[in-house]
Structure formats: structure tokens, C-alpha cells
Amino acid sequence: MIDQFFIGFWTAMVFGSVAWYSYLLFHVGIKGGRDIVRMIRVLSARSDQAEASAPDRR
Amino acid sequence: MTLATIDWIIIVVYLVGCVAAGIWMRRYVRNVEDFAVAGREMDLNLGVASLAATEVGIVTVMYTAENGFKNGLAGATPGLLGCIMMLLVGLTGFVIVPLRNAGVITIPELFEKRFGKRVRWLAGVVVILGGVLNMGIFLRLGGDFLMYVSGLDPKYTIQVPGTDFQLSMLEAMMTGLLILVLIYTALGGMLSVLITDYLQFLVMGTGIVVTSVLVIWNVGWSNLIHGLWEAHTSGVRLTDTSIPGQTTEITMAHPFNPIRTFGWGWVTWQAMLSIAIVTTWQTTIARVLSARDAKTAKSIYRRTSFYYVGRFGLPGLWGIGAFLYFTSKGGLPEGAGSLTAMPAYLHTILGPGLLGIVIAAMLAAEMSTDSGYLLTWATVIYNDIISPCLRKPMPPWAKLLTVRLLVLAIGAFLVFYGLWYQLPGAAWDYLAVTGNIYMASLFTLLVAALYWPRANSWGAIAAIILGAIGPITFLVVNAIVEKQHQISPETAGWSAFGMAFAGMIFGSLIGNALGKGRTASSAETNKES
Numbered sequence: 001m002i003d004q005f006f007i008g009f010w011t012a013m014v015f016g017s018v019a020w021y022s023y024l025l026f027h028v029g030i031k032g033g034r035d036i037v038r039m040i041r042v043l044s045a046r047s048d049q050a051e052a053s054a055p056d057r058r
Numbered sequence: 059m060t061l062a063t064i065d066w067i068i069i070v071v072y073l074v075g076c077v078a079a080g081i082w083m084r085r086y087v088r089n090v091e092d093f094a095v096a097g098r099e100m101d102l103n104l105g106v107a108s109l110a111a112t113e114v115g116i117v118t119v120m121y122t123a124e125n126g127f128k129n130g131l132a133g134a135t136p137g138l139l140g141c142i143m144m145l146l147v148g149l150t151g152f153v154i155v156p157l158r159n160a161g162v163i164t165i166p167e168l169f170e171k172r173f174g175k176r177v178r179w180l181a182g183v184v185v186i187l188g189g190v191l192n193m194g195i196f197l198r199l200g201g202d203f204l205m206y207v208s209g210l211d212p213k214y215t216i217q218v219p220g221t222d223f224q225l226s227m228l229e230a231m232m233t234g235l236l237i238l239v240l241i242y243t244a245l246g247g248m249l250s251v252l253i254t255d256y257l258q259f260l261v262m263g264t265g266i267v268v269t270s271v272l273v274i275w276n277v278g279w280s281n282l283i284h285g286l287w288e289a290h291t292s293g294v295r296l297t298d299t300s301i302p303g304q305t306t307e308i309t310m311a312h313p314f315n316p317i318r319t320f321g322w323g324w325v326t327w328q329a330m331l332s333i334a335i336v337t338t339w340q341t342t343i344a345r346v347l348s349a350r351d352a353k354t355a356k357s358i359y360r361r362t363s364f365y366y367v368g369r370f371g372l373p374g375l376w377g378i379g380a381f382l383y384f385t386s387k388g389g390l391p392e393g394a395g396s397l398t399a400m401p402a403y404l405h406t407i408l409g410p411g412l413l414g415i416v417i418a419a420m421l422a423a424e425m426s427t428d429s430g431y432l433l434t435w436a437t438v439i440y441n442d443i444i445s446p447c448l449r450k451p452m453p454p455w456a457k458l459l460t461v462r463l464l465v466l467a468i469g470a471f472l473v474f475y476g477l478w479y480q481l482p483g484a485a486w487d488y489l490a491v492t493g494n495i496y497m498a499s500l501f502t503l504l505v506a507a508l509y510w511p512r513a514n515s516w517g518a519i520a521a522i523i524l525g526a527i528g529p530i531t532f533l534v535v536n537a538i539v540e541k542q543h544q545i546s547p548e549t550a551g552w553s554a555f556g557m558a559f560a561g562m563i564f565g566s567l568i569g570n571a572l573g574k575g576r577t578a579s580s581a582e583t584n585k586e587s
Contacts, residue, residue, distance in 0.1 A: 003314050003315060006131075006132075006314035006315050007131075007283055007314055010131035010132075010134070010314060010371075011279070011283075013134065013138065013367050013371050014131070014270075014274075014371050014372070014375060016364075016367070017270075017364075017367050017368030017371050017372055018267060018270050018271065018368070018372070020364050020365070020368060021263055021266055021267050021270075021365075021368050021372070022267050024106070024110070024263065024365070025260065025263040025264065025267065027103075028103050028106050028107050028110075028259070029107075029259070029260050029263075031103035032103040032104045032106070032107040032256050032259070033256070034103075035103050035104035036104060036252075036253065036256060039104065039252075
């Protein structure tokens, strides 16, 4: 009986993982893309600020 | 011909696109903080993608598949334990909240704040010893996978033009992979790693889902369950001939119940190791330290936790498929073993196009892992071993150059160590024990530094030294003695934790009693750091 429990448990884990990976692909894929756009925007603004505040550095 | 034209097109398009994206991010790297922690601008979903991509490489796929090949579904137990521990840490904020709020780049940097420079330096040395040894087999396993899944001949050699030097196919694969990774990692650092991790997450995720569905469809779920049980009860054996001059018989352990498969000692060690991994493993913690704030860090952990079940469970499924397949064929091919059975199996069930996607996915996995780890260890060497020894800080251009050179040096080590070192047993046990070299002591120091005001630098040094003894002894002894006299991995692992805890407690008590050393609580008022 305990083996049946483990079989059921691992079945749920494997199929749950396939479903979860599929979900993450879309959810994180789309939102992660937006995060990248935001991050690049912030980093570009920082670079522009740094160049504007130290024009004679080179 | 082993790969169809469509497969090659998919692989080349992916590789070119990924490396180009990584190089493009170089323009945003202004200083070491941008290079090492992406300027601390990483948000939740990018953090999840990056963590998931870095923590699943070909080496992960290989050792988790090997676990499935030898232990059935019970082989996914480390992944389950990792999920539970990561979820608990994400819910409670244990260690990761105070660590993120400390504003450090690496864990040893925190130790300097609490225990002084000497502890930081010693911790850095032990971290690098364990971390780089751990990474030593990554490239080798990656090369093995690519050769077997694409059906290439490992004995084939390539003449280097203009020289008498010949590279084996494995050496060429390893070197080629490394060069690609080094190009964008050395140039763009964590920013490049994040972008390429994102792309690799998409490709790798697709490959993992498609392959898993295909294996289930190919074998049939109830056939898989019955086949595993039948293999276990009948004692069927497969012969591993992967090491020249040596044969090993492989049988299927109890495929469902991890206690019956591994024993309580091993399972509890894995649970302890899991909590140490999620709180101290540098590549995981780097995502915490790169997060916008502690709340984001906790969220990343909660949302990534279940991923760890699939991390072991899905490639483990492929390993199970390989076991059942080769059992039905009467045995493993000549030269194949428990590690290489899975890619050899995938080569038979994946058709043109699909094979290209899976290879691209696995290349993605390998590259994201290698880049993440190269960057991590180079940052630790610079930050925690070199920097504390300098009289005055390096100028920014020199810091960046040093970290980039370190990335290249570690890369060179990977090629030579990976080709030379022979694994004494299962790949996961090697990785767990080499990681244990530093994780036991670092976990002890981290918990003490964050939660025990009376923790003393004497205790910290004792914990670091004593925590490394068990795993190093395991590596040395097991490389020399016969199998029946070897130290079990759980013995090495538990001794590491036990000795580290004892060292910290007794060392701190003795140091405090003698009025020596530096306590974690006095560090806040001590101006001499």
C-alpha cells in the first residue's frame, strides 16, 4: 500500500512538473521579456546621466 | 550523417542569436557592480528565468537522468527536498532577508563585516576550492551528452590546422562550448548572463517539456511503472563499460520509496544539504543579491521552488526511459554507461527537427549554467581572496579586467580537469560532496553571523577548517581505495555539517571565554574592519 502511495505521489509530481514548466514558459517568458525592457531602460538612463554629469572624464 | 540539415540550422541560429544578444549587453557594463550583480536592477520574472536557467545545465540533466536510470522515480528525491526547502526559505525569509538587506555582493563579504578580514579570506578560499572542483566536471558531462545525443563518434579526432596536434571529438566539443560562453560572459558579465539566461530559459523549457512528453508517449506511463517494478524485482542487470578496462553492473534499486532506495542517512543528509544549498550556493544567492529588494528575493524563491521537482524528475524520467529501452534491447551499447545511456536513448527516439531543438535546448542549458558559474566563482575570487589582500583598491578598469581574466582562467581549468578526472561513483554524489566542502561551513557561519550575536571569529575559523575535512577526505580516499573500503557520501556529508556546527559553537565559546576573536555583535560598533 505504501508503494501505491509513492507511485501516486511521483505520478502527480511528474505530470505536475510538465504542467508547471509549460505554464512557466509562457508566464515567465512574457513577463521576463517586459522585465528586460524595463532593465535596459533604467540602465540606459543611468548611463546617460553618468555621461552628462562627467563630460570631461576622458 | 548523424544530424539532419534542419537540426544544424536550428542549432546554429540559436547559438548565433544567443551569443550576439550576450555581447550586445556589454555596452551597459560600467563597473564591477554592473558586471557582477547587473546593477541590482533584476526584477522578479527575469530573476525566476535566470535562476531556473542557471540551475538546469547539461550536467544537471546528466546526473538527474543517471539518478533516474539507477533509482527510478525515487531518484528525484533531491529535487523534492530542494523544492520544500526553497519554499520554506521563501515563506520565512530565513537567511535571505537579512542577507539581502546587508547590501553585500558575496557571502564572504558579510563574514568580513561580522568576523573580520581573515575569516572572509579563509571562507573565500574554501568556497573556491569546493566551487571550482564542483564545476570541474560540467564541461566534460556537457561534451559527453552532445556526443552521444548527436550520434558522433567519441574516438574521432580533428587535426588542428598548421600543427601536429589532434583533438578528440570530446575535447573539441568542450573547447568549442567554452569559447562561446567565455565570449559573452567575460565581456558582459551578469547583464549578458541575464539576457542569455532568458533566451536559454525559453529554448531549454521548450526542449524539456517536449522531450518529457515524448518519453511518456513513447514508453506509456503504466508500462513505465510496471517496467520499473519488474526490473527491480527480477534483478535485471545492465553492464556499464564507459570506463576503459572496467565494468560495473547496474541494477534498478527500489524505484518508488526513497527510504528503501537510499536509506535514512542519505535522505536526511540530502535534506540538510538542500537547506544549505538554497541559502549558501553562490549562484542561487547571487539572484537574491541582484534582486531589487528582499521582498522580491523571497518571491523569486517561492515561485521557483516547484521548478526543482521537475529539475530532477523530468530528466530522471528520460533516464528511466533509457533503462527500460536498453533492458529491452539486451544491454547498453559498448562504451556507454549510466551517465551516457540517456543521451544515447534520446538519439533513438527524437526525429529530425526535434533532435535539433533538444540539442539547442541542452546547449542553452549548458551555456547558461557555465556562464553563471564562471561569473560567480570569478567574482568570489576577486571579491573575497584578491581584494582583501590589496593595500589600496584597484581602479575600476583594473577590477573589471581582473574579473574577466579570472573567468578565462577558470575556463581553462575546466577543460583540463574535465578531461583528466575520473568520477569514482555517481555524478550527483561527487557534486554533492564537493559542494559540501564549503556549504557545511558557510551555512554554519551564515546562520551564526545573522542570528547568533555571540558567534565569534574563532568559531568561524574552526567551522571552516573542520567543515572541509570530511568531504576532502572522501575525495582523496575514494580515489585511492577499492570500492568496498570507500567512504559513503552521506558519511562525508554529515561529518562536514557536524564538525562545522561543533567548531562554530565550541570555538565561539572558547574565544569569548578567553576574550579573543571578534564577535558578530561587536562588529557593529567595531570601526576597524
